[in-house]
Amino acid sequence: TTTGTPKHFLSIDDFTYPELRGMLDVAVSLKGRLKEGDRPQPLKDKVLAMIFERQSTRTRVSFDVGMRQLGGETIMLSGQEMQLSREETLEDTAKVMSRYVDAIMIRILSHADLLELAEGASVPVINGLTRRAHPCQIMADLMTFEEHRGNISGAKVAWVGDSNNVLHSWVNAAELFGCQLTIATPEEYSPEKDLMEDIRRAGDAVRLIEDPREAVEGADLVITDTWVSMGDVDAAERRRVLKPYQVNTNLMALANKDALFMHCLPAHRGDEVTDEVIDGPQSVVWDEAENRLHAQKAILCWAFGVETN
Ligand code: CP
Ligand code: NVA
Numbered sequence: 303t304t305t306g307t308p309k310h311f312l313s314i315d316d317f318t319y320p321e322l323r324g325m326l327d328v329a330v331s332l333k334g335r336l337k338e339g340d341r342p343q344p345l346k347d348k349v350l351a352m353i354f355e356r357q358s359t360r361t362r363v364s365f366d367v368g369m370r371q372l373g374g375e376t377i378m379l380s381g382q383e384m385q386l387s388r389e390e391t392l393e394d395t396a397k398v399m400s401r402y403v404d405a406i407m408i409r410i411l412s413h414a415d416l417l418e419l420a421e422g423a424s425v426p427v428i429n430g431l432t433r434r435a436h437p438c439q440i441m442a443d444l445m446t447f448e449e450h451r452g453n454i455s456g457a458k459v460a461w462v463g464d465s466n467n468v469l470h471s472w473v474n475a476a477e478l479f480g481c482q483l484t485i486a487t488p489e490e491y492s493p494e495k496d497l498m499e500d501i502r503r504a505g506d507a508v509r510l511i512e513d514p515r516e517a518v519e520g521a522d523l524v525i526t527d528t529w530v531s532m533g534d535v536d537a538a539e540r541r542r543v544l545k546p547y548q549v550n551t552n553l554m555a556l557a558n559k560d561a562l563f564m565h566c567l568p569a570h571r572g573d574e575v576t577d578e579v580i581d582g583p584q585s586v587v588w589d590e591a592e593n594r595l596h597a598q599k600a601i602l603c604w605a606f607g608v609e610t611n
Contacts, residue, residue, distance in 0.1 A: 309605045310420045311428045314437045314474035315500065321604075322441070322478060328610060329445050329593070329600035336371065336596070343373030344608035350374060351403040352430070355381035355410040356532045360567060361430045361438065364594040365407050372599055377403065381410065396422030405605055411533045426605035428598075433467055433533055434496070439566045440471040441597040444479065446590045447523055450562055455480045460521035460557065462514045463547050463574055464491035464540065466531045468566050473497065477504035484509045486517035490543050514547050521557040524549060525564045526574045541573060550576040554584060562586050 314322070335342070350369045354362065362378070369376045381387060386395055396419045399406055405426040410416055413434035420427040429437055447454050459476065461469050465487045476483035477500075485501075487493070489512060493501060501508050511517060518524050529544045530537045554563065563575075563585045571577055580587060603610055 308420075308424060308426045309607065310423075310426055311437060311601050311605055312416060312420055313429065313435045314440055314471045314478065317478070319478045322444075322475075325441065325600040325604050326445055326448070326597070327600075328603055329441070329596045330449075332599050332603075332610060333593070333596040341371055341373075342610045344603060344610055345369065345372040345374035345606060348374040348404040348606060349377060349402075350405045350407060350602070351377045351379060351399055353379045353381055353384070353386075353406065353408040353410070354430075355386075355408070356431075358409055358430070360591055360594050361407075361409060365430070365598055368595050368599040368602060371595075372602060374404075374602075391422075392416075392418040393422035395419065396427070397424075400424040405602070428601060428605060431467060431532075433531070435471045435474075436467045436566065437471050437474075438594065438598055438601060439468055440475045441601065442590055442593040443472070443525070443564055443566070444475060445593045445597050446564065446586055447562065449589065449593070450586060451522065451560075457481045457522045458520055458558075459483045459523045459525065460517040461485045461487075461525050462517055462549055462553070463487065463526045464529055464531075464544060465493040465497060466527060468525075468527045469493075470497050470500065472525070473500050473504055473508050476507045480507060482509075483507060484511060484517040484521070486511055486514040486547065488512060488543050488547065491540065514553060515556055518553055518557045518561075521561050523562045523564060524554060524557050527566055528568065528570050529574050530570070544574070548574060548576065549579050551578050551582075554579055554582075560584075564590050567591055 407428040407430045409430040411433045413432040526549045529540045
């Protein structure tokens with residue numbers, strides 16, 4: 303059995319600024335090297351198991367390809383095909399899998415289930431999205447902003463839409479990276495208790511309002527996400543209430559001229575964002591999707607405790 307606590311990547315607020323900055327530096331370096339055909343193989347013979355309790359395109363493919371580029375291998379598992387769906391506990395699953403594989407990445411709606419898996423695992427566990435947090439996404443988002451605009455410290459960031467997992471991780475990142483995050487959500491879909499606590503803890507870094515126009519005014523970055531997240535049941539009602547929060551050219555016009563637009567994808571065109579914006583010159587959504595690959599390779603290197611130079 304392995305001794306010591308494994309290096310889990312579960313939530314942005316588990317980390318210090320220097321730790322995350324270190325991972326972003328590795329991500330940028332790995333991206334540059336990959337473009338030059340240089341592929342370090344620090345994870346040779348390592349196996350990452352990936353458990354998906356819910357759908358995924360980007361997370362699935364980018365972790366799989368990233369692991370291969372680092373010399374490792376992957377096992378793709380669907381929660382429904384595992385004994386998990388017949389009530390084997392997360393903790394028992396973690397104990398067994400830790401005897402076979404070198405790390406586990408999981409997408410599971412319940413954040414409590416993620417924590418239970420991590421508690422039981424003696425290998426690193428990476429959060430591939432829960433209802434509470436999507437930390438891998440935010441690492442890619444930070445990387446993408448800085449690639450285009452330089453250091454994100456002090457940047458004005460606007461979140462427009464409902465309150466969800468991606469927002470929660472952004473709130474944690476704003477606190478650590480010192481951005482000015484303004485959140486515009488309708489009262490009906492405003493932050494739940496634990497996110498409200500994180501918003502309060504972030505102090506001046508995060509402001510919560512209702513008016514999307516006020517939020518984007520002078521912003522350097524405008525972010526939205528689907529109005530119906532995995533696990534949401536009230537799709538029609540959400541689309542009705544969130545209609546005024548659509549990111550369209552009128553709304554973007556209130557942001558800084560060179561403001562960037564981000565969306566973690568998948569997008570629901572015509573709902574939270576129009577074609578004009580997502581396909582327009584300010585949109586960096588494809589770079590953002592690509593950077594999932596590079597950011598996660600850095601997270602994997604950190605979790606495995608390997609150097610890439
Ligand atoms: N952004 C994101 O996590 O995409 P997938 O759901 O396709 O993995
Ligand atoms: N908020 C979305 C993100 C998908 C990547 C969801 O949870 O479904």
